[in-house]
Amino acid sequence: MKIALDAMGGDNGSKAAVHGAVWAARDFGITIQLVGQPDTIKAELAEHNIKDLDLPIIPAKEVIEMDDHPAAAVKSKKDSSMVVALRSVKQGNSDAFVTAGNSGGALAAALFGLGRIKHIKRPALGTIFPTESEYGHCFLLDVGANTNVRPEYLFQFALMGSYYADKVLNISSPRVALLSTGEEEEKGSILIQEVAPMLKQSALNFVGNVEGKDIPTGVADVVVTDGFTGNVYIKGAEGVAWIIQRMLEREIKARPTAVLGALLARGAIKAFRTKVDYREFGGGPLLGVNGVVIIAHGRSDPYAIRHAIRVAKQAAENKIVDAIKSGLKDCAPMNGK
Amino acid sequence: MKIALDAMGGDNGSKAAVHGAVWAARDFGITIQLVGQPDTIKAELAEHNIKDLDLPIIPAKEVIEMDDHPAAAVKSKKDSSMVVALRSVKQGNSDAFVTAGNSGGALAAALFGLGRIKHIKRPALGTIFPTESEYGHCFLLDVGANTNVRPEYLFQFALMGSYYADKVLNISSPRVALLSTGEEEEKGSILIQEVAPMLKQSALNFVGNVEGKDIPTGVADVVVTDGFTGNVYIKGAEGVAWIIQRMLEREIKARPTAVLGALLARGAIKAFRTKVDYREFGGGPLLGVNGVVIIAHGRSDPYAIRHAIRVAKQAAENKIVDAIKSGLKDCAPMNGK
Incomplete structure (x- = not known):
């Protein structure tokens, strides 16, 4: 298992990334490929005891900065840590990619470097969100990759989210719901009213529409929404x-x-804070691209990086990309369209 | 000052409505017209000391139930408390209408009974939301009246919200913001990208786009969004x-x-709870209809009803409808279109 980590991205830069990588390499016994400027990475590695750990450096001269324009930066910075790391995933030299850098940049770089899974119209960014369900969380997507959507995108988000919940979060037969303004079918936007019947007819375990206040109660394991609403929701919670x-x-x-x-x-307050720690929730998968990509919170500290690497490892081990591919085959209405 | 109260609506029915009315009549020294089934209302009034209070009954045989289909119920139940109360407002016999009943029904009844202010395309439902600003709250709209919107609707929501904040909430030159997925102009949906330039060019004090996490910090006094996103946001907060x-x-x-x-x-916990009590925030105005309409939370207890009546009184005293009308005149781009 080899995880390519963007060693340059995030508000806390190389210091947090390298520290998180050392921690993850030790705790999970896997190879973490540190992608970025070798001198900077070596200086950070010198701060840690890395005996017996496998932390190779993959050199990349450039950095996609937090305020760079995503698509433009990906096109112009061919030797950036993100672009280089994703090339390594594409070539089969890495099993997954993790970054806390510019999330728009990561999305653009992943689309450009890995492409979409065949038949998937748009990738979606997911995150787990604390609930009172037996699992302690649900999986919410899209939380920001697509601010303008069509019904078939939401349908595919539901499918991808369902497979992720099953394969990676170990939630069997996950209950899938649409985020709306009421449980009633006639409520919600035109978009919701078009997607709900598609989900009802599908093989997914669709439990209907849920309201914003119901998500934390644990009524669903996978909550599907567009990237605008999902982003407003999770940032509102914050x-x-x-x-x-x-x-x-x-x-x-x-x-x-x-x-x-x-x-x-x-x-008690400390224990509570640990449970709602963004560092446990921040590492979200970008589903729908042809490879495992985990986008961590920009504010990630070493613990959050370690956690994002763990999520990447689980997603790669459980072959989430293959699971989505086979899910698409089984889901007749979307197959080949 | 005469406020027509729907004495039949809400999860807590006539008991909460009449109790709240008695409380408000005593505290604010105004007339509360109790609209609904006389026998039921009289039985509830008998539970209170109403000496010297002005609590006339306006009879209405029918009730728009919480699970009635809004538009259909308004059309078929011509003698319902909502329809009768709004007729009283329309005829100038009441200065405002308050209900904790079926909110979709209230919206339909208000549109049907009062009509829209000339040039206003869609009414919007607003609510105050706790923040760290000097005022302690901002005004958020739309929170549910319109799940499908166009750029010009959002522009008008901004205008109406701004006048409401100024005239009723006493926030001078209110800072108006658009709820988006980032502060940057290129972020957000196509909708947001179309509305932002309109607001920039207007006479409103537009301060730009804000994220869901920024609202509670108090960066804006009026936060504008579509009714789908706004509804998900406030229910998410709950x-x-x-x-x-x-x-x-x-x-x-x-x-x-x-x-x-x-x-x-x-x-400390009790004092905190009082500050975030939904009963202080639940009573929101429906702006854009030709009259003062306050839609209270369905779960309203007597205290919440009393509060909603106070909001109605303030909105009527400060002539919010006239303020919006004059605002439309001053706002050239929307005038007459």
Whole structure:
């Protein structure tokens, strides 16, 4: 198992990437190919004990910066860490690609370098999201790859999400739902009203439409939406979690006994924070391209990088690309269209 | 000031509606017209001390139920509390209408009974949302009236929201933003990319595009989106607040010292809950119809009804309909189109 890691991307740059790679190589016993500028990578590697670890460097001179225009950067920076890493995946020298860099750039580079799975119209970016289901999370897609969609794209997102939940998240017969403004079939946008019947007739375990407030209760294992709505939803969750914490802190600080109370509850608060840690949720797969691509949160620290590498390993081991291909074959309405 | 209240609607029915009306009549010294089945209303009124309060009954035999099909119910139930109350507003016998009933029904009844303000293409449902701004909240619209929109609708939502924030929420020169997937102009859907330039060229105080995570930080006073995305956003916030509370409770209950800590922090938790109480945020105006219409949360209890009546009173006193009309005149690009 060889994972090609973009050693240059992310808000925390090479320091976080290399540290996360060392951690993952040790914990999972796999090869992590560090793709990027050799001098920078070597300097970071010198900070760690890497005895017995397999951390080869794949040289790439350029970097797609966080503020680069995605498509333009991918075209002009042929020797960037992203483009080089994806070439390695394409050539079969790497089993998966992980990056915390410019996510639009990663999407463009993956489309350009790997291409789409045959019959897949658009790749989708997924993420797990905390719920009260027995699994503790659901899989939500698309969260940002496609801001303008058609019904058949959403249908394919449902199919890809279902196979990902089954093969990689070990959720058997995952319950698939459409994110809408009400459970009733007549509610929601024209788009939703066109997709729902397609899902109903499919072999997927479609459980109907769900509202934004139902996702955390665990009513579905795979929640399907367009990339605009999905992006607003997960960023909204981030914002709401932030303001809840902020407002609660303010009320606590205004009361000395409450400050003491918070101190006593510290262990519980810490345990809770671990469970909703973005670092556990940030590494999301880009499904629909011809290879395993994991796009981690731009803010990723070493722990988040390690986690994204683990997700990549699981996706590669469970042959998610082949699973989607066979799923397309079994799903008559979309086959060959 | 006379407010026509749908005394039959909402999950908590006449009990909550009449109780809220009594409360509001006493606190605000205004007339609340209770619209609905007289026997039911009288039975509820008998539970309260209504001496010196002005709570006339406007009889209406039928009720638009929570699960009725909105448009069909409005057409067939001509003597329903919603239709009768809106007729009273239309005829100038009431200054505003408040309901916690079937919100789709309220929208259809308002469109049918009052019509749209001239030149307004679609009415929009707004709500205030807690933020860290100096005002403590922003105004978010549309949150559900229009699941399929065009650029000019969003432009008008911005205009109506801006006037509502100014006239009713007392936010001068409100900062207007578009909800998108990034601040950058090239991000977001085709829709967003068409609306942003229109807003830039307008007299509104347009501050650009904002992400879901930025709303709670208070970067804008009026956040404009389509009714599908807005509905998913606010329901998502409800769901996230729920799961945070649930997960935190579970961690606390697993630790005896944390349980004690939570007990000590009880006052702070209670104060926090009051601040994010849906009952303070639930009553949202339907802007763009020819009259003041406030649609309260279906789960409204008496306190929420009282609050919705207060919002209706403020909107009527500050002549929001006239403000929108004059705003349309001043906004050349939309005038007469």
